[in-house]
Structures are given as structure tokens and as C-alpha cells.
Amino acid sequence: MHETLDLNLARKVLAAQPFSVLLGARLTAFGDGEATLELDLRDDLLNQHGRVHGGVLGYAAENAAAFAAGSAVGPGLVTAGFTVDFLRPAKGEILRSHARVIRAGRTRAVCRCDLTTIDTDGTSTLYAVAQGTIAVTETAP
Incomplete structure (x- = not known):
């Protein structure tokens, strides 16, 4: 892990993202x-069928991949691309x-992401998998 990044700093970065704050x-x-x-x-994150909106799943995959890459190569990253395979309509509490x-590598990090939901009884169900490429935009200090 890059020396200057830790969970507390990563949480500050997340808190500085207005869309992440909006989603909670x-x-x-x-x-x-x-x-x-x-x-x-929440209800406002669901589609008309009462399932998690695909855009919410995409957001979660992309942002988690970027943070995973940041923990390995340091700050100064942007997502170069990602794909999401939806396995089934998602529902749950979390x-x-x-x-x-x-x-x-020096210029790119490839990440895999599993998207699950947790039900009220604690059951975890896999709903989507994703893969992303994160580009390094600047050399970490």
C-alpha cells in the first residue's frame, strides 16, 4: 500500500465527492x-421494479475499483474504463x-469487483461482477 494513503484519508476523499455523499x-x-x-x-436508489438501479451498481463498481487501485499505486487516478455484468436483479438492504x-503497473491498474447485497438476516447474495482499468495520471509523491 502507498505510504501516504490510509482508510481515514480515503474516507476524506470519498466525503469530497458530492455524488458519493448524495448516495450515502x-x-x-x-x-x-x-x-x-x-x-x-433506499427507495430512491431503486428502479420501477423495486430492484437496485443499474446506475447505482455501476457507480459502486467504478468507485470501489478506483479506491482499490489507489491503495496499491497511490493518488492521481482516473477510471479509463469498466464493464459490469449483471447476474440477476439486485435487492437487499445494503x-x-x-x-x-x-x-x-506504472500507468494502469486492472481491478475486479464483486457487487453483493446484504439482507436483513445477514445473507449476502452476488448480483453483479465488474472489471475496471484505472489510469495513473500523476506520479505519487
């Missing part, structure tokens, strides 16, 4: 090439997006 996202784990982002699934770096 929280970073629950960060370090060693991994990050976990969670958010409570959305958890866990990303991990598959490979980190």
Missing part, C-alpha cells in the same frame, strides 16, 4: 490493493462493492 456511500475497507464501498439501499487489484 461509505468506505468500510481500504488497503493492500483492495477496497470495500457500501451504501444503504449494497457492498468489494474491489481488488488484479495487476498494478
